[in-house]
Amino acid sequence: MRPASERRRELLDTAAEVFAAQGYDATTVRRIADAAGLLAGSLYHHFDSKESTLDEILSAFLDELLAGYATVLAAGLGPGETIQALVTESFREIDRHRAAVAIYRKESRHLQDQPRFGYLADARHRFETAWIGTLERGVTVGDFRADLDVRLTYRFVRDTVWVAASWYRPGGQHSPEEIARQYLSMVLEGIASRTRTRT
Amino acid sequence: MRPASERRRELLDTAAEVFAAQGYDATTVRRIADAAGLLAGSLYHHFDSKESTLDEILSAFLDELLAGYATVLAAGLGPGETIQALVTESFREIDRHRAAVAIYRKESRHLQDQPRFGYLADARHRFETAWIGTLERGVTVGDFRADLDVRLTYRFVRDTVWVAASWYRPGGQHSPEEIARQYLSMVLEGIASRTRTRT
């Protein structure tokens, strides 16, 4: 682990920004250097390689996210409240690591086969356990509909949350908590009017 | 427009498959050639360039999709039924153009700035009009909840539908229509149990 100097963190942020905008492979180190105001070779004073830069961005984000999830799960809430807390925590994470989330969504699929990025598959598996476990508990307890396909619902909720990173802009008119509230309202209660009762 | 020979279509399919799996920029023409069983240079007997190959894949998909949407919208259905038909049509399109959908989701964001791929922005705008128009009509008529943020709902529904392309595998246990039915059930009525009434 390198010493995390101020300049280093700055470079890491601009790299993440460029990766998110252009895609990792489409991004050249010269492009990152341009955006940061130095020459390509100078980046190697701070980082070992382009790949390790990506690695650092992703693992920092995932560490924080998993820690947040762990806190929520340890709180001993009911299934419905746990889902709400997980969603809210996710939107906060999007707010703080917007670029990292975008990169994660675009690249994790084909990165996780690489040994170096094996932790991506680990993280994915932990998410799955957390969400699906909570959903199943919710169905048993009666918080959620009994006819749910839990795996399908998991993907539904997960994707719904994370895609927000592709259009969310921090400092906009909606706070993370506000967006979480609206999303939860749709996911939990649906968008159909309640004036017509279902059969 | 080149003559669409059998071999050509075959190569286009494998190219789409590799693009979807690896990402466009990360895919080399030699990799496509490998997968297709010929050498890199030989691809240029069939295609003008790597970029034009991508172009053809995306525009073929979008043409078919927009045609499908147009048919739905011309049917004169109510807002609720229109949404259902649009979702179902989308899942059918995912079933038929899985690779193209995956590519579209990954690359369209940064491709649409390029003049050659300007039609991507056009298509996106048409989707927006179709969905948002229907949702607004639905709120007015009373099919959908009055307190919906229509733009947020649009992104919610849109993303929810298209991300399915990232995990959907044709020939699986769920048909496109079945998946559409379950998705609609969640989106329209929510995943919360109806035993508890909302305030």
Added chain:
DNA sequence: TAATCTACCAAACACTTGTTAGGGAAGGAG
């Protein structure tokens, strides 16, 4: 003052990229 460290530049490196040119084998058409 001398030594050390940080952050950077200038210039090159080996390699990969998309693409092209020229040719050749197979098969159908005249």
Added chain:
DNA sequence: CTCCTTCCCTAACAAGTGTTTGGTAGATTA
């Protein structure tokens, strides 16, 4: 048989890639 088309290969090209090496200006430390 000859001509033409289709499909592919061999071999190379220029440009761009991530990365390395050696050096330097400026601050910090001894």
